[in-house]
Amino acid sequence: MSKYPKAKSYWSLTSRMRLGLVLLFMPVLMLGGIYYLHMSRSLQEALEQRLGANNDQLRESLVEPYLAQLERQFTLIYGQVKAEDLAGSELAHTERYLHDWRLYKALAPDLVAIYLGTERRQVLAYPIKELDPAFDPRTRPWYQLAFSQPGSLVWTEPYYDYTSGNLLISMAKMLIDQEGKPLGVFAVDARLQPLSALLNRPGEDGYQSIVNGAGRQLAHPDPEQLFKVMAHPGWLKRARDDKGLFLDEGKGQFVAYSHLPEQGWLLLSVKPAASLIETVSRASFNVQLMVGLACVLYLVLALVWTRYFRRVLNEVALMIRHSRQDPMAARVGGIRELKQVYAELAAASQDLHEVRQLANQDKLTGLYNRRFFDDRLTGLLEAGEPFFLAMFDLDDFKAVNDTFGHHSGDMVLKRVATLAREQLGERGWVCRYGGEELVALLTGDDQAMIFALLDEFRERVAALVWREPGLRVTLSGGLVASTQARDAMGLIMAADAEVYRAKRAGKNRCYQAGETPPEPLLRQV
Template sequence: MFMKKINPRNVVLLFFLIVLAPFFMTYVFACFYISKNDREYFINMMSNIMENNAQNAIENPVHEARGLSRSIAMNIDEIDLHEYLNGGNARLNTIIPSVIYTAPFLRSITVSDGNGHHRTYPDLKFKDLAFYSELQNQQSNEKDSVYYSRPYDVVTLGINGAGEKTERMITISMNLFDSKSILFGAISFNFDLNAISAMLGNKITHYNETFILTSNSGDVILSNKKTDALIEKLLQIWERRTLSRTGYFYDNKNKYYVFYRKYANQNWTAFAIISEYNYVKATHAPKKILAIIIILCTIFYIVMTLFVKYYIDGIISTLYTEVNGAEARKEKLTFYSVYENIRKNNSKLELAIYYSETDALTAIFNRRKFDDDIKNLVSLERKFCVALIDIDNFKKINDKFGHSSGDDVLKIVCKMGMQVMGDTVRIYRFGGEELSALYHGNSVDEFYQLIERWRQRVSCRIWRERGLQVTYSAGLAQWESNDSVTQVINKADVLLYKAKNLGKNCTQR
C-alpha cells in the first residue's frame, strides 16, 4: 500500500530532502561553532583593547606626569620658583619648555607658590580660571599626593583678546617640596583631552566601539567619538554594575556589550561600548559566506534533482511502454502503476509458460517440455534415465467404452504416476496414449522399481466401467556418454516395443 502513494515526483522530492538535510545540519552546526568562537574572540580582543586604550589614554599620561613632577622637584628649589614666577632667568625657563615638547598630550604646565602666584607655559590667556582655584582648594600638604581636577572646558584668548577657542582639559597637580620636605609650591599638568580623544578615535576596531572615560560624578572626561544623550544616561546605570576592577557585561535591555576598567585613585571608570548591531555586523561575514556556499550547493542539487527526475520519468515511461505497448498518461504514471503492470504481465507470462509446458488433459508436462528438459540434460552431460510408456490396447478402450472413458483413463494413470514418483521423476505426455518419464540420477534399479510400482498400481486398479482392465508397457533406457537425444529415445522406444512383443504389461530395460 505504501508504494501506491509514491510517484516519481515524491521520490525526487524525498531524494532532494535527504541530500539537503546534511547541508542544513552542517550550516546550523557551523553557525553555532562560528558564533561561539566569534564571541570568545570578541571578549578576549575587547578586553585587550580595553587594557591598551586605558593604558595609552590614562595610565601612561598619569605616570608620565608623576615622573616629570619628581624630576622637576629634584632640580629646583624655592628660589628658582620665585625667580620663574617673577619672570627672572630661572632654570624652569629651560626645563618646562623641554617637558612640553616631549609630552604630546600636555597642553600646558602651571607652576604656583603658596601665596597664590602662578605662571603658565605656554602663556595661554584663559577667560576663566575658576577651575584652577577649585583645584587649589582640594590640595593638602601631603607629599607625593596627586590631585585630579574634574574635566572642564577652557576658553583661551588670542592676541589682544581676540579669537576665542574652547578646549577640553583636565589638570593633574602635585606639590613641590624642598630637601627638608617643606612645601614651597605646586606644579599642574594641563592635559588636552581633545587630543587624547582624537588619538583613541584612530584606534577603533571593526566593532566600531565607543571608548569613554568618566568620573564617578558622571562627567565624561574623554571619548573617542561624540556620545549621544542615551549613552551618557546609561553610563550612570552602568557605573553601578562595575563591581570589580575590570570586567564586562551585556545590557540586555539596550543591547550593548560593555567592557570596563575602574581607577580607584582617580575615581574614574573607563568603558568600551559595542552595540549588538555592530557586533553582529562585524561577525556575520563568515556566516554569510557559508550561507552563499550552501545556497549555491542547493541550487546545484536542485538542478541535479530535476535532471534525476527527468531521467527517472524517462525510465518509468519506457518501462511502461515496453510492458504495455502503449504510452501512459503522465498524471497516472507512478512506480506502483509500473510495478502492478509488470506483476500482472509476469503473472500472465507465468500462466502462458505453464500452459505451453503443461498438457491440458492430464495436467502433466507436455512433449515440448520433455524435449527441452532432455536436451538440457544431454547438453549438461548429466546422468539420467528415460522411460517411454504406452497404455496397452488404448484404442480398444476408446472404441468399447468411449473417448470420455479413455480420457479418464489417461488422467487417472498420470495421477497415479505422480503419486508414485513424487519429486524424483518428471512425467510427460509424449503423445496420444504414450507417456514418458525422466529420472535425474545414476541408479537405474531405483528408476526401474518406481516404474514397476506405478505399473502394478495401474494394473491392479478396479475401474468403474464393468470389464475395463488397464495396463501399460514400458521401455527404460539409460543415457550414456556421447548419446544424442534421438539415440537415447530410440533405445527406450526399442525396449518399449520389446515389452509389447512379450505380452504387454511389463517393463523392459
C-alpha cells in the first residue's frame, strides 16, 4: 500500500463549463417545449376563430347587404303604388305601372317579376303573362302570407322555377285604403343565385353555403346543388346557437355557422380540417426548428455574443417601428451583417404601404373605392366640419356598353374618372360608388361655388370628343350639403334623389337639394 493518500478526482474546467451551460440551458429548453405546445394550441384556436370571423364577415358584408338591397328595391317600387288605383272595379293607371315596372326591372337585374293581386281577383304583372281566367291571386302563398301580416314586408319560402332555371324568393306586402280595408297585395320575385357568386370565389379552400330550415341549399358553389337537401343534414342540429363553430370528425371538416333569423336561414362556412392541421403542423415544425437553432446558438455563443444579439434585436425592432410609421422614413441600421435584412424590411414596408393604397383604390378608374368613401364620409360626419356630397350617374351607360362594347364602356369610365379627378380632386375626394356612379366629398361651405364647379365638370364631360362615331357621353348629378341629413345613409339617399330628379328632367344636368320641390323618384333607363 502506498504511503501517499490517493489524490481526489476533479472535473476539468472545460467539463465544468459544459455542465454549467447544460444546467443553465435546461430552463430554456423547458420553456421552449412549453411555448411549442402553447403555440400549437393557440394557432389552432386562432385559425378556428378566423374561420368563424370570416363567416360573420360574409354575413355582415355580403349576405345581409344583398337582402337589404332587395328590400330597398321592393320598398321603392311599392311606394309608387297608390291604394286608390285598386279601389275601383278596374285597376287604374295600369299602363303607367307597367311602364315604371319595366324601368325598375331594367335597373335591378336580380328582380325577375313584379306583380299586383287584388281582392277582386285582378292581376297586373310585369313581364306580362297570360293567366287562366279562373286564376285567383288570393290563393297564392305570397298573397296569403302578406294578408296574414298586414303592414309588414314578408318573405316567402324560396322555390325553384324549373321553367327558367332560377332559384327565386318572393317579397310581398298588403295594400290597404285609408280605413284599413285590405285592397290587395303587391309582390316581387327575386333571384337568389347571386348569393352563391358573392360567397364563393374560385380557388378557395372550402366553400360557403346558405340553407333554409328544411336543409335545402339556397347558395352553393355548385349550381347543380341549389335547392337540393344538403349532404349533411345533421349539421342543422349542431348549429343551435346564433353562431358558432364545430368539427365534424367523421367528414374531417370544420363548420362555422351563423343564423339569419329574419329569413330563418343558416350561413355555413366549411373548411377541410386537414388544411388547418397542415397549417398548424407547418408552423409547429418552424417553431421546433427555431427552438433547435436557438439551442445550438445558445450552447455555442450564449456567453460571448449576448450583447451582440441584444443589439441586433434592438436594431431590427427599431427598423420595423420606423417602417410601419413611414416606409420612406425607415433608416438603414449600422450592423453590416444585417444589410440584407434592412433591404427586405424596406421592401416589405413599401409593399405594405402599396397594399394599403390598393385597398382604397378602384382598379379600373384609379379613383378611391366604395370602402374608402364609406370610411371618409363617416369621418367627416364625426368631425362635424361642413362639406358637400355630390353624386353623378352616366346617362344611358348601358346603351354605351350594348352599342360600342364593354371595352369602350371601360374607356368612358376611365376618361370621365380622370376628368373628375382633375376638376374636383383639389376640393376633396372623388370615388367610384359602383358601376357607372361616381361620388365626390368636397370640403367647404360655399354651396354656390361648389355647384358651379360640379356643373362645369358636367359640361366638360358633355364636350368630350370620342373616337367611336356617334358616341356621346353625358351625366346627371346631384348635390347635397352635410347639414341636410343626420347620417351617411340619409346623405346618400338625398344625393341619389337629386340624381333621379335630374334624369327625369331630361338628363345631362345637375340638381342640388332644396333648389326646387322634389318630384316623384323614377330612375331612367
